[in-house]
Amino acid sequence: MTRPQGFKAVTLHTMTDVRHQVDTLDAQLVPLLLQRLQCMRAAAQIKSKRDQVRDDQRVAAVLDHVKRRARQLGADASDVDAIEAIYSQLIEFCIGYELRHFDQKSAQQEVGR
Ligand SMILES: O=C(O)C(=O)C[C@]1(C(=O)O)C=C[C@@H](O)C=C1
Known part of the structure; x- marks a missing residue:
């Protein structure tokens, strides 16, 4: 199978090859996704207002x-x-x-008052 430049070359002739490669890639993706979630938890702590959580300008920049x-x-x-x-x-x-994390933080701050 051909693949675009910049991708690691792998041989994918059988479903065993494909599934082995998918499992290998998922093992790399899961820690990265966990790190992205950690960033979201941090953002929820840093942002002071609930309506700051969604930022459409930033979403457009991430997609670009x-x-x-x-x-x-x-x-x-x-x-x-x-x-x-x-x-x-x-x-x-x-x-x-x-x-969800922002709301949890707000609820905890409310209890602490
Ligand atoms: O950059 C932020 O402000 C984030 O909270 C991160 C993130 C993202 O998933 O990348 C999530 C929510 C915002 O709407 C924009 C981007």
């Missing part, structure tokens, strides 16, 4: 950044679109996650 990175790695237009779609969903999840 990841699409540029995909292009740099040689992704074609349809894979750049796929990255945008995946990140749109990821950021929506992160906003919900951050809101």
Whole structure:
């Protein structure tokens, strides 16, 4: 199977090859996703108002950044679109996650008063 420039070359002839590669990639992705969630927890502590959690300008900048990175790695237009779609969903999840942590913080501050 051919792949764009900038991707590590791997042989993917059988479903065993494909699943082994998916498991290897997921093992790398999970710690990165956990680190991203850690950033959301920190953001929830730092932001002082609930309506600061969603920041549409920043969302647009994050999407531009990841699409540029995909292009740099040689992704074609349809894979750049796929990255945008995946990140749109990821950021929506992160906003919900951050809101839950923001609300927890606010509830704890209320109890502490
Ligand atoms: O940059 C922030 O302010 C974040 O909270 C992070 C993040 C993201 O997932 O990247 C999440 C919520 C905001 O709407 C914008 C971006």
